[in-house]
Amino acid sequence: MNNPKQTILITGGGSGIGLALAQKFLQHGNTVIITGRNLTKLEEVKREFPELHIFQSDVTKEEDVKKLVSQVQAEFGGIDVLVNNAGIMNLVDAGNESNDLQKQFQEIEINYHAPIRMLHHFLPQLKKSKHAVLINVSSGLAYVPFAQAPVYSGTKSALHFWTKGIRPQLKPHNIRVVELLPPVVDTPLAHGADIAEDDNLKPMPPENGQYILEGFPEQER
Numbered sequence: 001m002n003n004p005k006q007t008i009l010i011t012g013g014g015s016g017i018g019l020a021l022a023q024k025f026l027q028h029g030n031t032v033i034i035t036g037r038n039l040t041k042l043e044e045v046k047r048e049f050p051e052l053h054i055f056q057s058d059v060t061k062e063e064d065v066k067k068l069v070s071q072v073q074a075e076f077g078g079i080d081v082l083v084n085n086a087g088i089m090n091l092v093d094a095g096n097e098s099n100d101l102q103k104q105f106q107e108i109e110i111n112y113h114a115p116i117r118m119l120h121h122f123l124p125q126l127k128k129s130k131h132a133v134l135i136n137v138s139s140g141l142a143y144v145p146f147a148q149a150p151v152y153s154g155t156k157s158a159l160h161f162w163t164k165g166i167r168p169q170l171k172p173h174n175i176r177v178v179e180l181l182p183p184v185v186d187t188p189l190a191h192g193a194d195i196a197e198d199d200n201l202k203p204m205p206p207e208n209g210q211y212i213l214e215g216f217p218e219q220e221r
């Protein structure tokens with residue numbers, strides 16, 4: 001990510017890993033746009049990091065994403081990097097018949113359908129960029145099913161295979177496709193899970209940034 005002065009959009013950039021990435025990208029002189037559903041949270045972040053550009057936008061809402069695309073086009077002339085980071089993790093016991101089914105479908109919407117929607121709508125802008133990169137934030141749980149959050153693991157596996165599938169398709173359009181696989185990170189998302197007793201799953205602070213990047217050469221990180 002050494003190309004200077006890129007315009008980078010991070011979904012769900014108002015907290016956790018997204019915010020840590022946003023700070024890093026700012027430090028390297030990029031223009032950074034973050035999105036999220038909660039405007040108050042985004043405004044608080046903006047007070048701390050005034051250089052950040054904030055947009056209230058729900059990745060599951062078609063009209064929000066279309067509006068975001070036009071606003072970003074008008075204000076910044078497009079983006080170079082799209083980071084599909086927004087995600088949630090619900091703890092679900094599939095053996096419990098009183099589970100909230102809509103909540104489970106919502107998790108699939110946010111974690112898997114939304115990256116597909118975001119790429120679809122931002123594709124024209126990425127195609128115009130000279131240094132286009134799509135970064136999908138999946139998880140180690142794409143490879144290792146997490147019994148406390150089976151729907152989450154399924155969405156991250158789907159995201160992983162989708163990322164692998166589109167990488168060769170976007171190459172001729174000069175859009176590099178990267179998968180970012182964080183380990184357990186100390187963010188609101190990880191707080192609900194029962195992992196405190198397991199030393200191998202000790203959450204690391206988001207700003208450590210020791211994430212596995214698939215599809216990005218070592219020397220360019």
Ligand SMILES: NC(=O)c1ccc[n+]([C@@H]2O[C@H](COP(=O)([O-])OP(=O)(O)OC[C@H]3O[C@@H](n4cnc5c(N)ncnc54)[C@H](OP(=O)(O)O)[C@@H]3O)[C@@H](O)[C@H]2O)c1
Pocket residue numbers: 011012013014015016017018035036037038039041057058059060084085086087088110137138139140181182183184185186187188189190
């Ligand atoms: N923490 C971990 O251990 C870990 C490990 C591997 C992968 N990950 C992945 O890393 C990514 C970031 O998670 P995190 O751990 O940093 O958690 P986090 O702090 O809870 O961040 C998730 C962000 O996504 C936003 N978001 C959720 N639903 C959204 C929607 N419909 N539209 C727009 N934004 C939405 C949230 O903001 P609003 O609520 O304001 O919308 C929040 O800022 C996720 O994809 C997660 O699966 C996390």
